[in-house]
Amino acid sequence: MRRLHRIAVLAVLVGAGAWSLHAQAVAEAAAATSNSSMAAQTMKVPPPKLASPAKDNKSAYMIARSGPSEEEINRKDLEDNAGPNAGKLLLRSVPTGADIFINGRLVGKTPLLMVVAPGKYKIAMRGSRQDEGQKLIGLMPKETQTVVITLKERYPSSIVIR
Numbered sequence: 001m002r003r004l005h006r007i008a009v010l011a012v013l014v015g016a017g018a019w020s021l022h023a024q025a026v027a028e029a030a031a032a033t034s035n036s037s038m039a040a041q042t043m044k045v046p047p048p049k050l051a052s053p054a055k056d057n058k059s060a061y062m063i064a065r066s067g068p069s070e071e072e073i074n075r076k077d078l079e080d081n082a083g084p085n086a087g088k089l090l091l092r093s094v095p096t097g098a099d100i101f102i103n104g105r106l107v108g109k110t111p112l113l114m115v116v117a118p119g120k121y122k123i124a125m126r127g128s129r130q131d132e133g134q135k136l137i138g139l140m141p142k143e144t145q146t147v148v149i150t151l152k153e154r155y156p157s158s159i160v161i162r
Helices: 002-033 035-042 070-080
Strands: 087-094 099-102 105-109 112-116 119-126 132-139 144-150
Touching: 070 105, 070 112, 087 119, 087 132, 099 112, 105 112, 119 144, 132 144
Parallel strands: 087 144
Antiparallel strands: 087 112, 099 105, 099 119, 119 132
């Protein structure tokens, strides 16, 4: 009895599978000959628009920056306003790799050669270990000046316990 029941269920499944294959073939043939399918096949789909995270997102944690960095903008501003009598500043620090601030604006890392307008400048440098130094300099027209600042440590590099 069970064997007969299994054979009957198997026959129904095979018949249903053949019917679904026939139904799929009929649907594909109808789609291939219809006007709407021809229009859909020849129609060009526009590319999706990508959202700009910088404009749409108001979260302080998800800001996507584009364009030049702050230090590049500051450096370019100083060099663009240098004029025809511009002087050159060669900025170095001991140890090297310190951030350079000219009149409070970040312009890059040492060593750095800049072309700036003649005048007085407050040069400040900060190292990676919170060491810092600063100088007030005066630059004459068409002068080249080397500024070397030895950074003083804000915190001791080692502690001796006795």
